[in-house]
Amino acid sequence: MQRFITDLKRTHSCGQLTKADIGKEVVLFGWVNNRRDHGGAVFIDLRDREGVTQVVFEEDVRPDVHETAEKLRLEYCVGVRGKVVSRGENVNPKLKTGEIEVHASDLEIFNRSEATPFPIEDQVDTAEEKRLQYRFLDLRRAPLQRTLMTRARVNHVTRNYFTENGFLELETPFMVKYTPGGARNFLVPSRLNPGKFYALAESPQLFKQLYMIAGFDRYFQIVRCFRDEDLRLDRQPEFTQIDVEMSFVEQNDIFGVIEGLVCRLWKEVLGVELPRPFPRMPFDESMAKYGNDKPDLRFGMEHQLLTDLVRQHGGGGVPLLQDAVAKGGIVKAMRVPASANFSRTEIDKLEEYVKGMGAKGLARAKVAENGEWTQSPFAKTVTPEMRLPINQVTGAQPGDLILFQFGKASTVHTVMANLRVHLAKRTGLIPEFGSGGQWRFLWVVDPPLFEYDEDSATWQPAHHAFTRPRDQDLPFLETDPGRVYCWRYDLVLNGFEIGGGSIRLHDPEVQARVFKAMGISAEEARNKFGFLLDALRMGAPPHGGIALGMDRLVMLLTGAESLRDVVAWPKTQKGTDLMTGAPGDADARQLRDLYVKSTYEPAK
RNA sequence: GGGGUGUUAGUUAAGUCGGUUAUAACGCCGGCCUGUCACGCCGGAGGCCACGGGUUCGAGUCCCGUACACCCCGCCA
Numbered sequence: 119m120q121r122f123i124t125d126l127k128r129t130h131s132c133g134q135l136t137k138a139d140i141g142k143e144v145v146l147f148g149w150v151n152n153r154r155d156h157g158g159a160v161f162i163d164l165r166d167r168e169g170v171t172q173v174v175f176e177e178d179v180r181p182d183v184h185e186t187a188e189k190l191r192l193e194y195c196v197g198v199r200g201k202v203v204s205r206g207e208n209v210n211p212k213l214k215t216g217e218i219e220v221h222a223s224d225l226e227i228f229n230r231s232e233a234t235p236f237p238i239e240d241q242v243d244t245a246e247e248k249r250l251q252y253r254f255l256d257l258r259r260a261p262l263q264r265t266l267m268t269r270a271r272v273n274h275v276t277r278n279y280f281t282e283n284g285f286l287e288l289e290t291p292f293m294v295k296y297t298p299g300g301a302r303n304f305l306v307p308s309r310l311n312p313g314k315f316y317a318l319a320e321s322p323q324l325f326k327q328l329y330m331i332a333g334f335d336r337y338f339q340i341v342r343c344f345r346d347e348d349l350r351l352d353r354q355p356e357f358t359q360i361d362v363e364m365s366f367v368e369q370n371d372i373f374g375v376i377e378g379l380v381c382r383l384w385k386e387v388l389g390v391e392l393p394r395p396f397p398r399m400p401f402d403e404s405m406a407k408y409g410n411d412k413p414d415l416r417f418g419m420e421h422q423l424l425t426d427l428v429r430q431h432g433g434g435g436v437p438l439l440q441d442a443v444a445k446g447g448i449v450k451a452m453r454v455p456a457s458a459n460f461s462r463t464e465i466d467k468l469e470e471y472v473k474g475m476g477a478k479g480l481a482r483a484k485v486a487e488n489g490e491w492t493q494s495p496f497a498k499t500v501t502p503e504m505r506l507p508i509n510q511v512t513g514a515q516p517g518d519l520i521l522f523q524f525g526k527a528s529t530v531h532t533v534m535a536n537l538r539v540h541l542a543k544r545t546g547l548i549p550e551f552g553s554g555g556q557w558r559f560l561w562v563v564d565p566p567l568f569e570y571d572e573d574s575a576t577w578q579p580a581h582h583a584f585t586r587p588r589d590q591d592l593p594f595l596e597t598d599p600g601r602v603y604c605w606r607y608d609l610v611l612n613g614f615e616i617g618g619g620s621i622r623l624h625d626p627e628v629q630a631r632v633f634k635a636m637g638i639s640a641e642e643a644r645n646k647f648g649f650l651l652d653a654l655r656m657g658a659p660p661h662g663g664i665a666l667g668m669d670r671l672v673m674l675l676t677g678a679e680s681l682r683d684v685v686a687w688p689k690t691q692k693g694t695d696l697m698t699g700a701p702g703d704a705d706a707r708q709l710r711d712l713y714v715k716s717t718y719e720p721a722k
Numbered sequence: 723g724g725g726g727u728g729u730u731a732g733u734u735a736a737g738u739c740g741g742u743u744a745u746a747a748c749g750c751c752g753g754c755c756u757g758u759c760a761c762g763c764c765g766g767a768g769g770c771c772a773c774g775g776g777u778u779c780g781a782g783u784c785c786c787g788u789a790c791a792c793c794c795c796g797c798c799a
Binding site: 152154155156157158159160161163172174176177178191192205207208210212213216233234235236237242243244245246247248250299300301302320323345347348350351353470471473474475476529532533536578579580581582583585680690691692694696 | 724725726728729732733734735748749750754755756757758759760761762790791792793794795796797798799
């Protein structure tokens with residue numbers, strides 16, 4: 119007797135057979151996706167990663183096989199041999215294989231299955247907590263199978279693309295020396311070096327620059343990075359980056375290479391031709407219009423900066439605005455068209471929403487037929503001289519609503535940025551995944567090298583110390599740091615930052631000035647980055663690079679709503695793995711070997 | 723660290739003003755059925771209402787706390 123796997127090898131996948139295969143003897147392996155037992159005949163939907171094929175077991179043809187088939191239950195893992203037969207009148211148009219079925223002559227149950235904790239179906243509304251606990255079952259579902267196959271495709275295309283373009287795939291260490299600043303690191307105690315710790319690399323940044331200095335010219339890596347920061351919908355503590363560095367390049371060269379990759383990915387994964395080049399927008403413009411550096415350009419609802427206008431009118435009769443401007447804050451407004459038709463209750467809800475982000479409130483004004491403001495805390499006192507220009511710059515028409523934020527710049531920007539997206543979702547301005555015109559790529563360029571920290575009233579580096587300032591801004595490095603812009607760039611898609619990079623500082627002289635401006639002493643610089651500073655003094659080529667967030671790319675390519683849906687084994691918001699229980703306890707012996715002592719005391 | 727939402731059979735949900743034995747669908751178990759594909763029909767099992775306090779004659783329901791999950795702010799050069 120012939121046995122499955124040893125003698126009977128798989129001939130086809132469950133998504134493969136068509137009417138061209140009618141008459142063939144086939145062997146399929148897979149899982150019981152569904153069963154319909156009609157007594158004399160049992161119908162099974164057999165599933166593997168490629169699809170589903172209907173298998174029929176008939177009592178009067180093979181009573182012994184039929185008897186086994188009666189025992190089949192959902193998610194049993196089986197092998198089937200049989201003949202491909204036309205379904206005749208009974209075609210199932212919903213199935214790729216719906217024109218045929220397999221009439222089984224042999225069946226082996228490799229493994230039975232207990233009742234699964236949730237159904238293995240395409241559309242499942244099981245709590246995510248449960249899905250993550252049984253992730254191996256969640257991953258059996260077709261949508262996640264498709265997503266991970268897309269992810270594999272992205273890996274494959276990326277490797278081909280860079281290899282074809284003269285890039286070398288080179289590795290970098292995960293266990294590195296901790297350098298302060300930037301993201302919080304995960305620490306790994308060193309058993310061989312008591313009291314010392316490795317850090318898990320938050321990015322290969324310094325090593326890829328050293329590859330350039332070593333003369334490797336063009337580097338790429340699809341690499342895991344680790345950051346011990348709080349999680350979000352689009353942030354996991356370990357994530358994958360498409361990391362790139364190139365020698366003898368300027369910003370445009372990097373953009374060309376990356377646009378080439380992105381276009382290839384969209385073409386090969388979605389069959390979409392993206393227009394090139396991608397548009398660019400200065401950082402300052404993005405902050406003014408959208409309140410952040412990752413604007414979603416699929417809809418308008420831009421912000422208007424009213425700070426200067428308010429200042430010109432001495433507050434325009436509104437003490438709150440005057441006060442905000444006088445204290446160095448900013449004033450922003452946004453028009454909500456009358457068609458949004460918000461009720462008083464809904465606007466109150468919006469106010470609660472923005473208060474959750476640190477806003478003091480949500481000042482608003484409804485524009486009347488004559489341009490006057492109603493339903494507004496400003497209505498009584500605002501001067502027409504200021505009101506009219508505000509109506510004009512916001513484009514507010516009678517019936518429209520103007521929403522205001524004022525005060526500390528960072529809060530105003532954050533609140534208005536989130537409000538803009540929130541309102542767009544509420545009013546249906548964001549197109550469904552799969553409809554046309556939804557790929558709005560953008561390069562955000564020319565950010566300042568320093569950002570003003572209102573709390574400490576000092577200029578703080580906005581980026582790492584190896585970003586190259588604009589040559590024409592160098593004179594201001596010591597005198598007016600806020601005027602120094604740099605060769606840094608972010609690639610943005612539909613409101614997500616999917617990549618960021620910079621042209622690096624390769625000139626040791628300028629490097630020294632930047633360190634000084636950043637308040638990093640020569641000793642400190644030597645301590646932290648001595649090896650890189652040495653390297654820069656020994657014939658470092660001009661170079662620059664970028665890193666793309668691979669998980670976010672896949673998330674956007676597949677229309678997934680969360681990064682957790684494109685990561686096979688994701689962590690929860692508290693950084694735990696609900697399936698394995700990580701992170702777990704260490705026993706006393708392990709800790710002693712590592713010279714580590716926990717000070718943690720569980721709450722009573 | 724802060725704000726918000728949620729937690730009821732295996733799963734997804736309902737549960738009114740605080741009041742008798744907590745419902746339904748799917749799944750599961752048993753039986754019947756040869757053209758189903760969300761198969762159908764008959765029968766059955768299945769509950770610490772997340773956990774801990776409190777209010778009350780009486781709590782799934784009201785209050786407080788805790789845990790967990792999710793969303794956001796801070797954080798993420």
